[in-house]
Amino acid sequence: MILKKNRVDKKNIDLIFKEGKFLVSPSLTFKFILTSNQNPPRISFIAPKNIAKLATKRNKLRRRGYTALRKFINEFPFGLLGAFVFKKHEEDVLILENEIKNILNKIN
DSSP states (O other): OOOGGGSOOHHHHHHHHHHOEEEEOSSEEEEEEEOSSOOOOEEEEEOOTTTOSSHHHHHHHHHHHHHHHTTTGGGSOTTEEEEEEESSOOOOHHHHHHHHHHHHHHHO
């Protein structure tokens, strides 16, 4: 997991989904907004119910996502608010790391 101060709160998630841009990879969609403030990046993972019915499996997916994100959190630009949304059930952390790295390259 990453620190709570580095995760997006519910109010900003609504803003991201209304006004944000998005990038797509095979198992993740990244929706984001670049704000003008110089706060550290705030990123969350969302696992919808249509991906995994049980809450324990959705939480497991989110934890795997945060584990993969931990390597790259400092490389995201300051002022970024974003949310990774799972498109399919992916438990391999290495695949998630590669997809996060590819999305990061598209942003920078």
